[in-house]
Amino acid sequence: MDTSMNLITAQISFLEGRFALIHIPLEYYPFFLQPIQRLLFGEDHDEDASKIPWPYRHDFLNVSITPIECSIVCSRDLATRFFRPLVERFADLLGGGDQSDHVHISLEDFEVIQVDGQGLDAGQRVLELTSPLALAGISIFFQTTYFSDYILVPHKSIHTVIQTLEQRGFTFSPSAAAYVSHLSPSSPITPRHNRHSSTSNPFDFPSSSSAPSTPPASNINELRKQTFSKLKRAGIVPDVDRSIRLLSCAARKETNKVLNAQLRDDLLQVLLATCPGTNTYHENDNQAPKFSTRFLSLTLTSEEPISLLLESSLLSNPNLALASTLLFSRSSTSYSPEDEGSPGAGKNVLIPITLDLRHLPLEATGIICGVAGCLAQVTNHSDHSKDGRNHPDDDGEKLSPKTVNTESFMKQIEVRQGSASEAEAQENAVEISFLSTARAGTVIVREKELERAIRALEFGAEMVSPPRVGNAEI
Template sequence: MEDSTSILNAQIQFIDVQLSLVHIPIELYSQCIHPILRLLLPESGNAQDLPFLNISINPVEASVVLPKELANSLFRPLLSSLNTEGKDASVTIAPDDYILMFVSGSGSSPSQRVIDLTTPLALAGISIFFITTYFSDYIICPRRSQAAVIAALKSQGFELSEHDWGRINQHSSQAYVNRPNTASSDSSGSQFLAPGTPPPSTLSELQVRTFNTLHKRNVVPSVNKETRLVQCAGKDDKRQEHALLLAIIKTLLCTPNFFSLTLSEGESPSLLLETRSLPLFELPSSANTNGRTSPGRAQYDQSLLMGTTSDTLIPIILDLRTLPLESTGIVCGIAGRLVDATKTDITGPVEMAYLSTTKAGAVMVMEDDLERAVQVLEMGAGPQ
């Protein structure tokens, strides 16, 4: 069993792109499918040329993280037509501009990686969104918080060269921050905070405040055991790009219960897919095992994806629509409590991945860990 206190040796790259966050209530998803598809089928160029794009669907919402200019051109015109007076649900574009941090590295469990990355930022009271993908992790935060992000990383032991510091302040394309192989999340923490609340000093304090606030806002975990996911990626094969894109579009048109697509420069498309959607990503072959054609019977023996044989995940959905968008410490508080409350179990701590959307959070765990993970999230069990 891997030591739960192992620390990520991470490299964090700041990407020079202004992002917007679009919230689409799930009941309005069908009316917003056209601009979503236009993101994947631009009038010129290729969707994979975008610096970053995340399209996620869950029972609460469809959420899109995209370059600001595309949000303004594709989604802003919809606001007046869809958001009529008297409607409870409305499409919104977050007022802030956001920046993107790309995290690469290894050396810790997925759960511990979430804690290590989010702790210093939550400690500083910085609101973030966290996206786990097949290849990497991404952290999204308001651009106005950029200086505070850098200061928080440096104060918690991340090293930033003076040369790179200057480049970040000039909003250049990228900068790198290295995480040392020392320190532990047990000795530092962060907090779920309403805006203006002083940040906590310990991880335990964070967890207590987080779950107190979740309980007060009636945020309870929601699970549909029939929603079974795999975290995977498109194969890096130029010959199959169009087939992969077609499969993604078919999935979106089927209105999945859960879906997430992340496109980032330099990486193959990363996906969270329901297992029932996997057949859409198989290429038919007309040849049988003897190399002869089989008239009238297509065999599906070539996948467009890699990673589909990995463990099946069950998402635990937290509906955060009652919370301010700029609330902080949610990701770290949830991950920290899950690990702390289960680390003494005979099977070890719960392993999890996390996906932030604009107004929901998804904790993804293996089926064998589902029962104890839900119990922790329902009761906030663990050290006080």
């Protein structure tokens, strides 16, 4: 194979501003709906806000509502203006107790790094970019959107981040106003992923000055084991709700005031529908949405149209016009209600695998890289049997950690040169993306690949489980 095929052109840009991370427990989300609406659609951000269409008023903004929490990443100034007064009132009312159930604004600032490139899928980017940062002991936030990838890093660690990137081969390009590099994948076992798939790791949040309880890992394998050891000690197991079926999409670049207004009105309805207590409605209430949803992630930047990760059922909802105002992943440029039940609908439908990190130690790092590394090894398995044909339905037997030991399992998923063509490998690989929120990590996979991804995570847990004699651990 031509080695040039393995080179990846990557460009990393540091966005302007400092950002805060906000955690809102779901039971308090309805109280914060008004400031969230002002954050997304208001014209009072600054003196120029009213002159700019609402989807482009932020250097970076993410609002995510998941089954675990509402999580917001926005500029420090807007976090202070729109959220701090209400957060302080809640702090006075709630007093002490379990801090994981409180509303929080991060004490430390974060910087946002935008990642663009060719030749890398999301899973590869996770490993290539988060592994050196994780090994350097830097806690990060990773998100893959329809157009780009974004990494949040603590502002206090920015010099270490730049040094780590330079050691990785990145150099600053004045013409591009960004760090650029031709990367050669550090791991021969990496997943494949659609570029248009939307993105996991806890922060030290609220900030903690205590030293890590576990020494930093010296390599990826050690980091992977440390990750699953942390999850096991905290009693964290992957949670899958198959009824949450997602689509990755984005607003169209060619837009106008009418389309922007329609999208704004639809998203207002969706935000209302995510509120606990609005799952039912009264016929005489014209304001209450006549549907409910449990998962939504919006990403706005000043340079790209809005990216969304939302439940597929919203696209066929007669009360919304989202199907006509959005672009969708893969080759789809539109969506019709019939797509939801069609045989090919599963190619676009995504299922979230959630890791509830609310009780993980504050100094935890490396969760993204550790989980991605485990998924990368399994999900790049080419599904080829001895007769040379694909048997994807055999995965349940071949990849179950309960039926093979570690050594044979690792041999089974080993990628061998020439075992399959590049096209075949891409077709067979699991598409992985990540969504990091304040208190949770969400791994997002295609519906048809869900079982393999779950088994990969189960295998990661098996790697750190002690030997057993009968029903007892030793």
